[in-house]
Amino acid sequence: MSVRRLIADDFDAMRALRLEALRLHPEAFAADLDAEEAASREEWLQRLASATTFGGFVGDTLSGMAVYSQPARRKIAHTASLGAMYVRESARGSGLGDAIMEAVLAKAAEEAEQIQLTVNAENARAIAFYKRHGFFEIGCLPHALCVNGRYYDELSMLRTFAR
Ligand SMILES: CC(C)(COP(=O)(O)OP(=O)(O)OC[C@H]1O[C@@H](n2cnc3c(N)ncnc32)[C@H](O)[C@@H]1OP(=O)(O)O)[C@@H](O)C(=O)NCCC(=O)NCCS
Numbered sequence: 001m002s003v004r005r006l007i008a009d010d011f012d013a014m015r016a017l018r019l020e021a022l023r024l025h026p027e028a029f030a031a032d033l034d035a036e037e038a039a040s041r042e043e044w045l046q047r048l049a050s051a052t053t054f055g056g057f058v059g060d061t062l063s064g065m066a067v068y069s070q071p072a073r074r075k076i077a078h079t080a081s082l083g084a085m086y087v088r089e090s091a092r093g094s095g096l097g098d099a100i101m102e103a104v105l106a107k108a109a110e111e112a113e114q115i116q117l118t119v120n121a122e123n124a125r126a127i128a129f130y131k132r133h134g135f136f137e138i139g140c141l142p143h144a145l146c147v148n149g150r151y152y153d154e155l156s157m158l159r160t161f162a163r
Pocket residue numbers: 021025028029084085086087088091092093094095096097098118119120123124125126128129132
């Protein structure tokens with residue numbers, strides 16, 4: 001397995017993986033599947049350019065991803081963000097997620113003082129995964145997500161680096 005930053009040439013595989021994530025796990029992500037399906041190639045490429053999307057590969061197959069971003073505004077630039085974390089079911093528990101997370105954390109440690117994420121409070125697997133990578137809970141937003149009429153709370157989690 002390998003991890004690298006995704007580029008414009010990865011567009012088709014990245015779009016397919018992201019849409020798979022939203023289709024199979026609507027309660028895990030704030031993004032709406034129909035809006036993502038409707039997004040133009042230019043919008044996807046703009047996102048690839050404005051944040052760092054790490055892709056995890058099993059052989060040549062893109063099987064996992066995460067989006068790392070750091071604000072441009074100086075007053076908040078020390079807090080990076082992680083989102084869109086997804087590992088295809090066949091690659092879960094294989095270490096691919098760990099490899100993607102290690103790439104994210106290495107970049108964050110270089111550029112920022114801390115990194116934040118949000119996660120559905122009922123997503124025990126993801127929470128365990130994030131805790132193993134040094135994230136801790138800093139808050140909870142009740143009813144943060146509404147998926148098909150059902151509400152979910154969302155945890156905010158933070159990982160800090162040496163200050
Ligand atoms: C979250 C995700 C990226 C983690 O990757 P992964 O390969 O599954 O993670 P791992 O197997 O390395 O670690 C998961 C941990 O949860 C544990 N776990 C597995 N199933 C679990 C369950 N049903 N309940 C609680 N913990 C569970 C594992 O034992 C492991 O624990 P450990 O860290 O103490 O060893 C992946 O599961 C995924 O893509 N899920 C669907 C999308 C999603 O939820 N994304 C997160 C959005 S915030």
